[in-house]
Amino acid sequence: MVDAYFVGIAILTIGTSIVALESKELIYGAIALAISMLGIAGFFLLLDAQFVAMFQITVYVGAVAVLVIFTVMLVRTQDLFSTKDDKGRKVGGIILALVTLGGVGAIFLVSGITNPMFGNLDSDPIDIKEIGKSMLTYYSPALIVLGLTLAGAVIGALALARREGLLKENESIN
């Protein structure tokens, strides 16, 4: 059986992720997405993964959500966000989502992981020291590549959002 915390966080997370996609104003959607990510961090805390939960809050709620909100404010105008979703596409999307939910859910429900004996929550939670050790020994090349990827992505995003080149191009077109 699930406990009350789990039910509360589940309703919060799934509800806000639906609001993120369906809200009229894009800015409310961005805030709902941030709350949904906070809910995921709550799940991580329920799973005794404190470090991942804090990382999630720092990166997603702290950085990604703020970045998205800034972009929404930069791009915001009155009539640009009234893009209509056509009805048939919406029905198709809902059917596809339900088929995915039912199909993958059925596969997991008939698989062995519903057995309470699968995995044991009674074992000690994973220590942060173990995460750090494996990150700095076996996975250290991946960590370095990750740092380079992040640097490349940030430089690339800055180069993309630069203004001068674009203005010159527009002038030459005119």
Next chain:
Amino acid sequence: MNQLIDFVIISIALFSIGIYGLVVKRNAIRMIFSIEIIANAANLNLVAFSRHVHNVEGQVFALFSIAIAAAEVAVALGIIIIAYRLYKQIDVHEFRSLKG
């Protein structure tokens, strides 16, 4: 006590919400939201299995995945701002310059 299957079901639900958003929405920023929701569902699955199988790798991969997702969002939002400047809108159906 929460079982593994409960977390997996929440993860599948978030995944299908993300699939719905990717299929239906035409606004580029909403599609980014959908991708983020799907990435979060995958991370939840990784950490849930890591806890129940008692394996460090799940959490390490989740950390890597979160960092990669942050980089991806930065680039995607840069592209959206550029596209908005060029086309004056963020409806993906209007971005048709590459269409043959």
